[in-house]
Amino acid sequence: MSRGRLFAALLTALVVGIPLASAAPDPPPTPTIDLGPPNPSMSRDASFTFSDSDPTVTFRCQMDDGGFETCQNPAAYTGLADGPHTFGVKAVDEASMLESGVAPYTWVIDTSSPPPPTITGTPSPKDSTPTFGFADSEGGVSFECKLDSRPFTACKSPKKYARQADGSHTFKVRAIDDAGNKSAATSYTWTIDTVPPLLTITQAPPNPSPDSTAHFEFRATDATRVTFACRLDGAAFSPCSSPASYSRLAPGAHTFAVRATDAAGNSSAAAGYGWSVQDKVGPATVSRVRRNVSYGLLKLAWRRPPDPDFDHVRVFVSKGQKGAKARRQTLVYSGKATHYTKRRFDNGTYYRFTVVGYDVAGNASRGVSVAVPPSVLLRPQLGVVVHGPPRLVWAGVRGASFYNVQLYRAGQKILSAWPNRPRLTLKRRWSYSGHSMRLKKGTYSWFVWPAFGSRATSRYGHLLGWSQFTVR
Secondary structure, three states, X not given: OOHHHHHHHHHHHHHHOOOHHHOOOOOOOOOEEEEOOOOOEOOOOEEEEEEOOOOOOEEEEEEOOOOOEEOOOOEEEOOOOOEEEEEEEEEEOOOOOOEOOOEXXXXXXXXXXXXXXXXXXXXXXXXXXXXXXXXXXXXXXXXXXXXXXXXXXXEOOOEEXXXXXXXXXXXXXXXXOOOOOEOOOEEEEEEEOOOOOEEEEEEOOOOOEOOOOEEEEEEEEOOOOEEEEEEEOOOOOEEEOOOEEEOOOXXXXXXXXXXXXXXXXXXXXOEEEEEEEOOOOOOOOOEEEEEEEEOOEEEEEEEOOOOOOEEEEEEEEEEOOOOOOOOOOEXXXXXOOOEEEEEOOOOOOOEEEEEEEEEOOOOEOOOEEEEEOOOOOEEXXXXXXXXXXXXXXXXXXOOOOEEEEEEEEOOEEEEEEOOOOOEEEOOOEEEEOOEEEEOOOEEEEEEEEEEEOOOOOOEEOOOOEEEEEEEO
């Protein structure tokens, strides 16, 4: 109890006649801490300012686990260790020696700087709007960045900058913990280069060239190391150096292109050159010409020759067995494929197909011919000699109900039969149109038509083929 309160209590006791021994003094009010160090604090020193509503009291202070001691206001401490600390202060009434409750203040001292950040992402040299990624092994830190001579400013990862000029640049980043301790700066220096090299072809073959080899020289101007990529005709670009030479070029038109790439990854526009190699020799012929014939359908296939200048084929057709080469040929296909298909094929006509190859200069190879006789789907085929009644066989036709087979000798029909299956065995004797017929020596022609539907409502298709045999 303060002296003022004690005096007031004595005076009251005298006036009202209350015995002094019955007055119980009150403890002073708990102080208020008005100012303390920041939390967290990067200083090992701490100062506390406090006050109490009773101006007559004195104060006792405590730091951490130390005992309470009489202290001045403000109370100052130095050389404190890093870590958490608690300061306490209480008021003391000197007359009654009563003490107030304790006013506490807790804070953390951190004087250690965080570790330097790690730069996790950097820009490419040809990126004029650089972006950087960074992180720190100490969690909860903030960052400050700077570019070149600019001051450090608060930043976050990733940090992207607006367009920068070509040339050398330095990026720096540092970490700041909650106490305000700053790490050492981590820096990254790089060069921005957005200008592609200037490329020139200095030597090339003449155009046209009588030579199947070609020699090119080229150079590029750039302050950094330059690599080259070349391509010939439609091939992909591949690494090359000057001079670049090519041999065994096919006759015809060719194109050469080269581009330069500097150390920053800037590529020049491709420099190109076109020329032609003279050619007067035709390519090799196509090989393995194969035919595949079915009812109403012909397929031809072939293999391209290995000539590098081979370009395309043309397929010609002529009709008639004799003198086919002298007959007029009709162009039915021109292109780069290795097959030809003829739909609605007339199986009853003798055809000769010729496949001619051409190089890029237009020179033609010798043609490869393949004959498709009207007997290709029949057995026996044209010109077979037999010594007895032959068995006539033909390719079956999908959907056919039966077939009509007609046999001729000396231009006169001597048999017409309607077998259900694609075969018919002739006999030595038979009857036709009321006449007795006999298989005699000589040449016979026979024809086959497929029929669809019932006998009563049948519909005949086009001729499946015809053939001849000779009996001896």
